[in-house]
Structures are given as structure tokens and as C-alpha cells.
Amino acid sequence: MFRTNAQAVPFAQVQARRPYGGDMRLEDTLSAELFLSQLQRERRRSERTKGPLSLAVFRYDSGNINELAAADRLAQHLHRIKRDIDVVGYIDVGTIGVILLDTNAEGAQRFLLRLSTRLNGLRFLGTTFTFPDNIFDRLLSGVDACSPEQSIFFDRTNGCLQAIAKRLIDIVIASTVLVLCAPLMLATAIAVAMTSPGPAIFRQTRLGKDGTPLVMNKFRSMYQDADERIHRDHVAKLIGDAPDGEDEANDKKTWQKLDNDPRITPIGRIIRNLKIDELPQLFNVLKGDLSLVGPRPPIPYEVAFYQAWHLGRILAVKPGITGFWQIESGGNVTFDDMVRMDLQYVANASILLDLKILYRTAAVVVRRAIAFIVSPGAFRNGSC
The missing domain is CATH 3.30.70.270 (Reverse transcriptase/Diguanylate cyclase domain)
Structure with a gap:
């Protein structure tokens, strides 16, 4: 560095x-x-x-x-x-x-x-x-992180003390939540394993800070060996250039999960809506791959559709489990607007902002849990 x-x-x-x-x-x-x-x-x-x-x-x-x-x-x-x-x-x-x-x-x-x-x-x-050519070449290789010379093209907003404080908050909160949610995580792992063949944990390569590949952990919410091409095509439509005559329609497409696609298991639909599937990412936080708050870590093939100005969201700061765009938009936002919100977070990053985002994220999770208790059928049907 x-x-x-x-x-x-x-x-x-x-x-x-x-x-x-x-x-x-x-x-x-x-x-x-x-x-x-x-x-x-x-x-x-x-x-x-x-x-x-x-x-x-x-x-x-x-x-x-x-x-x-x-x-x-x-x-x-x-x-x-x-x-x-x-x-x-x-x-x-x-x-x-x-x-x-x-x-x-x-x-x-x-x-x-x-x-x-x-x-x-x-x-x-x-x-x-x-x-941006050298940076795209390195990121798309999926092997190495960007070199220090490449990463200095982007702002580094966090000072040393702020970075230490952020890391301490990550460790304390992630450890606490893992201890408190251990019974829930055990029950989820058993439910996932019993309701569909395959491991309870799904591991996927993502890009971390400076484009460093990391293996992100989640509870498996899809059937084993689900076709990746469905998501790849979905990403291409959301990020990539729209075909002629479809620009206006493409501008209105929002960055949402494929919650209604047939690859998702019944139990997977519930844990995705309740955000339980993301709890294993706390181990990534303890390891230092992720932060609690930061831009969403992309899948390597997504970068092929990026424009140069999109790169700052993955090169400037460590990615996170939750972020500014999720709580500001509810996840219902175009990809370009998502990147703009990520860059706004990068430019204004602070411990106070992280705490506000964590508070609002917790509030969303609690509201979803209450909604599930009141009307569990809505979650199974995918309407929540």
C-alpha cells in the first residue's frame, strides 16, 4: 500500500x-x-x-x-x-x-x-x-488482486484510526451476533440439509477490496448445481448495454435478486426473505474479507459488464454485508444508481455512518421477522 x-x-x-x-x-x-x-x-x-x-x-x-x-x-x-x-x-x-x-x-x-x-x-x-484497461484485465482474470499502482487510481478515504475503529466494530458485532444466533444457524443448517440434497453452506467466489478474490459463505437457498447462466443473463441485462430500442426499458430495471426463479428451494425462499442466508458471511467479516458495511462484493463475471466509473465501488473500500444503497433504496434501484450510492458511501465513509446503516439494517430485519410471524404464508409464496 x-x-x-x-x-x-x-x-x-x-x-x-x-x-x-x-x-x-x-x-x-x-x-x-x-x-x-x-x-x-x-x-x-x-x-x-x-x-x-x-x-x-x-x-x-x-x-x-x-x-x-x-x-x-x-x-x-x-x-x-x-x-x-x-x-x-x-x-x-x-x-x-x-x-x-x-x-x-x-x-x-x-x-x-x-x-x-x-x-x-x-x-x-x-x-x-x-x-481502465489494465484494471479490467486483472479483475477479469479472477486470479490476483490489482497491484498497488493500479489501486491508487482510486481515493482512499479511511484514515488509520478510522480503519482500526471500523475493524474493531466489525469484530465485536460479528462475534456477538454469531454467538446469539448460533441456535438459529444450527437449525437453519439442518433445515437446508434435510429439505434438499447438497451442503448447507454455499460458497461462491466474489471480488473484495482491490479486486482480491474471496470465498463468500451463505446458507444454500437454491437447489444444488443450479444453472448459473440464469443469473449471468440476469446480470447482463441489468448492467450491460441494452439492445437497440431497449435503452428506456433497461434504465428502469432494478437490481433485485432473482427471488422468483425456479432454482430457489422452499426453505431457501424463507431464509432469503429473512436475510438468514447471509449469517455465515459473519465468518468472512471475522476473517477480514468483508466488513459489516460496504459495497456489495461482485461476482467476477459481473465486472465484464462494468464501465470504468463503476470500478471505484470495488477498489476503494472493503465490501460489506449491508450498505448504503440497500437501506436507502430497499434494494429496488438500478445498477447505475446502486453504484452512485456506493460511491457516495465511499466519499462520506465514517464510523457514525456505518452505525446508522447497521441500525437501519437491524430494523429492516426485525420488521421482516415480525411479518413472517404474522403471515408466514406470504414468505413461502414469495410475496414478501
């Missing part, structure tokens, strides 16, 4: 002992805070215009005086060959970046090649990343 509080100190220290002079403008080498802020602004512009954006990254040992001097010369060359619209700055101590505006992957490689002809024996390993 790159820190965002590194300042333009190493080059300033070397400036006093530069024996060869040079025309590098220190004021043009931005601090990490300013550089990353600029990078995120350019990323948002790229999302709006759908234009390419690349980042070149160079590392050096900031504790080695020889490498500091070499890095100073590297910075001079970067300032000389960059275009006026490009930006040079620190990503972290020992890491320099260049924002290459309106530059695709091939253009970024040409930048590295042009730089290599000027280094005169200096050896620096430069890497380039292009938004």
Missing part, C-alpha cells in the same frame, strides 16, 4: 550536493498528496470522457545516497521529456510517478522507450499502467 503523506524531500536533499547542475524544476515535482489528488482528478475525467490515462512508475532506494543522486537525474530527464500536460510527482518515498494524460498503453511504452535513450547508463525499472 502506498502512503499519501510523503513529501518532496529526497530530491531537495540531493539538490544541495548536485555536482552537475541541471534544469529540473523542483516546484514541478509534486508531493505525494498533491500528485495522488491530481491522479484521481484525471481518473474521474477519464471516466467522463472515456479517454485513456496512463501512469508510469519508477522506484529507487531513498536510503542510498547513490540512488538518490541517480533518482535526481532521472527526475530531470522526466521533466525534460514529458509533455506540458503530463505531471511528475511522488507516489511514496522512493517512488516517482508520471501521469500521462490521453495516453494509451502503447503510448506509455513509447514514453519509457524515449526515456531509456536519455538515461546514459542509469538503470531504473519503469512500469506503466493504463486506466
